[in-house]
Every structure is written in structure tokens, then in C-alpha cells.
Amino acid sequence: MVTIKDVARRAGVSVATVSRVLNKSGPVSPEAASRIHEAADALHYVPHGGARSLITSKTSTIGVLLPDLYGGFFSEMIRGIDQTAQQHGYHLLLSGSHNRRAEMEAAMRAMRGRTDGLIAMSPHFDAATLVQNLPPSLPVILLSCEAGGAQYQVIAIDNAGGAEAMVKHLLALGHRRIAMVKGEEGHFDTDERLQGYRSALQAAGIAPDPAYEVQGDFSEASGSRAVKELLALPVPPTAIFCANDSMAIGGLHAVHDAGLRVPADITVVGFDDIPLANYLSPPLSSVHVPIFEMGERAATRLIAALKGEPVSERRHERLPTQLVVRSSCAPPRG
Amino acid sequence: MVTIKDVARRAGVSVATVSRVLNKSGPVSPEAASRIHEAADALHYVPHGGARSLITSKTSTIGVLLPDLYGGFFSEMIRGIDQTAQQHGYHLLLSGSHNRRAEMEAAMRAMRGRTDGLIAMSPHFDAATLVQNLPPSLPVILLSCEAGGAQYQVIAIDNAGGAEAMVKHLLALGHRRIAMVKGEEGHFDTDERLQGYRSALQAAGIAPDPAYEVQGDFSEASGSRAVKELLALPVPPTAIFCANDSMAIGGLHAVHDAGLRVPADITVVGFDDIPLANYLSPPLSSVHVPIFEMGERAATRLIAALKGEPVSERRHERLPTQLVVRSSCAPPRG
DNA sequence: TTGTAGGCGTTATCAG
């Protein structure tokens, strides 16, 4: 491996001078500088990141911990993070598949000394307690999880607001019997979406009906199952709000299989507004979630923290969602 | 930051002993070992990756260089890489958005000393020449690019075979006037798919018609434009093969806008088999590409190389594609 | 079984 010493030797100077030139730190004579650049180029010299980080205690690397890497959701988020990181000269150390707490902890530990800061998403368990095992000096941005006091910076989606907006829209269409297919149990986003659903109903003076809250797990199959169950009820709902689009797709199938039509016979809506939503038949009404922006925002805040900039007073941030009305909803029949 | 020294002090031993315990290298008395483990846990000690890599010259990190991070394609590939890497105790240093050669080069350089090996995808330019700037000792797996001699390991999709299979299917349905919407210019996969299209026609004794080869750029809009152009021809084709599914979606729209129906009036097919393909109306026939497997394969081969295992004789590997026939194709009308 | 000491590639702090 070619080191700074090789460059120094070839340029006929000391390593200190080479370092000064390459980091633009300190005065160097123009001729020496050009000789050094020449030598470095010829040798294809690149400083060793590890050695550098050892002394500067900076790695120019951001750690990203995600529960999964599946589907368009995480792809978009990583894209947002990567774009911002790249602009500021940071690399990304990525680690997915941490659905279990122990895995997440191991991954966090493994990142010590390799990253300057962390972006972690853990909708399944309280990330704040998890982060306590980390040195307090390590800046961390938490995504989509319990706030856990004001000591950590948290960025999340306005799940409750989005769900509320959707249910209010259904109410405005005239629906009174509105069911919800809930997402994975113990999932942060799910719980909040359920809350939004309930509070919108409550605001309209409608008592919550346990039979109208069916458990799903975010999968298409579970959505199909849940909707089938709802349709079999003595008094079935006139509208079904699914906690995500995948389940809504399953729901669409279930409705079709039952010989009914959307939206003529029943309304089905989702949450997330994945690209597919617009291509379904009928196009699915949903709640748009700014995933790319969430990644961008997380990276921006982390880098600010890395630069020692003071944290803005609002440590907990909510990214707004947006209601997207397509043709999968209509007023209830007769 | 808590270092090995802190652990040593707390356990009342020397740093050497701590190192021996933590790396299971060398004999240590049971009591000392337990004291050390205790101390390490209490202090939340994790060795500094940089310092360690300095002396072992190993980073346990794989660099991943991609042209882009947009869409389901890269997400799937990263997932494949990550899963395999994790199983073998490797981290992922990710870097996207390298459509320009200079960017790619910069990213490669920046990874020196941070990774044990590289997985690089660069469909736009010859990656082999690019890699020449890297130290020859650095194991590299190239994805979807020119072979560039036998000195590098390359993994690619069987684009030509997939295209051929699709066109042969159309021929078998009775089509003779088959057009192709080409992908982005100078793109590796595109060129190969075009080749497959041409050779299938040739094998059927059909002379290639330049008017039936329209330029696209992988975007939905370009597909729409290209298909519109084809429909306006004096003798329009009876089937249109798009180099990817996005363009096929645009093509579907164009056909619809022209007042025609798929597949009754004209056949439209794509390539890639993205999840969306199955949900379009009509469901789109396409060529399935094993993206996740490509990522898996690349990581597996790289890790084998990292362990010093000899490279299997076939340095250039082609992953098989699979024809997926749905209802967007039918025999030509009348 | 244990500790001491040297060195990995850099940068930073000194003298010159």
C-alpha cells in the first residue's frame, strides 16, 4: 500500500510537508507543493481513512440503521440521506435488517469508531433506551419512534394528522360506518394512525366499534384477510381505511373476490401513497408520506449537529403528510 | 472516548491481556478474562475500527458504488448485498449518484483504506478502465458492464437472452412487425437487449427495420413519446417491445390516448418485471430480472475473494432472466 | 500466563 511516506520520498520532502499540502493546512512553497501533487498523482495516493480518523477523531461517515431494506420506502429514504451526505462530504455506513432488539444493539456497537453520528429508525421498540448504550457524545437522529423525552432529536411523519384527514374526508363523503385495518402490532406508525382514525370518528360523534378495527400486519395478504372479515360482518362498513397501501391492495382483491365493486359498493383507501397506488384499478386514494424529505431532513440535522451547530429549539419534528384523493372512494351507496 | 486502556485499568491488567481476551488470541487465566469482560461491558467498550484496521489492514467493510439510488431496482440489489454481507460480518459503505465518470472515480478513491473490497455498477462507461486506478490488491466485483478482458470478475444479467425469449414469444404469437423502444443511449443493458431483439428477428428471417427501432431513455415519458411515434407510422407495428417496464407504462398510456386497446389492437411488453407490472391494466408481460440474487451473488463472490479463496474458472457470470407472460400480448389483429 | 514496547499511517506541535 502506498502511504504518505512514499509520496514524501518521491517528492523529496518530509511527510509533514505532504500532509500540509494535501490538507491545505499551513504554508508551503509553490514548487514543493507542485512536486508533491505530482508525486501523489503518480502514485495514486489516497490517505488512509482509518489512520486519519484515529488522530482527527473524525470519520466523515454517517451510520444508518434501518429495520429493513425491503421495498420502495427505504430506498427513497436512503436516497434522501445519501444525497445530503454526499453534498457535505460524508459517506454512508448502512445496515439493514434489525427487527430484533439484539440485532439493533449489535449493529450500533459495531459502528463505534466508524461513524461520526447515527441515523436510526426503529418503529418496533423504544430507540431512546437503545441509544443510551451509546456514548453521549455521539450525535443521533431517531426516525419514526417514541420521543423518549427531549434529550434526543426525533423526526417522524404526521401519522395521526394524515389518518385524521383521510377519515374526515370519508366522513365528508357521507360515510358513518368506517372501518380500519390496523398495521403491524407494536409498530410506532401504526399506533399513531389508529389514534388519528379514532379521534376523527370521535370528533364526528361516532362511537368507536371494536368490530370495525381489524388487525393486519402491513402485508397484502393480511389486508385481504381483514377486509374479507369486515365484509362478512352482519352490518359491514361502507368504507375501509387501511393503515398502508399494501393492505389496501389486498383489500381491493378481497372486495373484487366478493363480487363487489370499488368505489360503487364500498370505499377502500390506504396510507403511504406508494408509486403503485396511482396504477391500481381503481386508482387508490391514500395519504402521501414524504420519505425522501425525511431522509434529507435527518441527514441535514445530523450534519448540523456534527458541525457543532446548536440544535434548534424543536428537537421533535413532524413532517406533514398530504391527502391524495383518487377514485377509490365515493359516497356510501343509497 | 473509552479505549482499551480504560478497560485494562479497570480490570487491573495490561492492554495486551485485554486484547487477547477480546480477540480470543492467546491464553488468559479465567479470572482475568471474566474481570476484563466485566469491565468492558460496564464501560460499553467497543474497539476502534480505524485503529484496528490500521494494524490488521482489514476493515470488515464492503464498498458499494451505484450509479443511482432511485427506484426499486437498487433497493433490491442493496438488500441482496446487505443480507449476505451481514451474514459474514461485513459492513456496507454505500455511495450512490455516480452517473458521471469523475464522480465515480472520486468515490472510488474516497473508499481507499475504508473497505476491503468493492462492488461497483457502472452501466454508462467501461468500469474496467476505471478500476485500473485502484490498487490491484483490492478485490472488485463489477456489475452490468463491459467484460474488459478476463482480469475482473463481472456479474451481469442475461439481457440478450431475455430479449430474445420475449421477441420469440411475440413471433410465436404470429407477430411479424415487431418494434422496439430502446433504452438510454450508451447504456450496457440497453445495448444487449437491442442485440437480443435483433437476433431473434434475424433468426426468424425478418430484416431489421430502422423505423421500428425508436430511441427512449428508460423514462415513462420517453416510452410514451416513442410509442406515439410508432403508432403514427404508415405501417405501424403490431407489437412493441420496450427495453424496460417504465417505458412500457408510458407506452400503455400512449396506446390508450390513441383510442386503441392493449392487447386487442396492439401488443405491448416490457423488461425488468417490476412489482408494478402485475398491477397495470392490462397486466404487463415482461422479462423477470433477478436483482436481489445479483446483489447476493456479488457479495458472495467478493467475500470469497476477500478470504483468499481461488476464483472459480468462470470470472464472467450471467444471471438468467425469465419470461413472464401476462395479458398485455395477444396474436396480431386480423 | 502476563506485561513491555514497537509500529501501523496520519496529523499536530514544536523547533529550526
Place this chain on the structure above:
DNA sequence: CTGATAACGCCTACAA
């Protein structure tokens, strides 16, 4: 303006 030299945190002979 430049060059020794001491860290940074860790591993590994070599000695004890």
C-alpha cells in the same frame, strides 16, 4: 517555510 517527533488506539512479537 520546513522537518523531526509525539500522539491517536490497537495488535503482536518478545521477554519475563
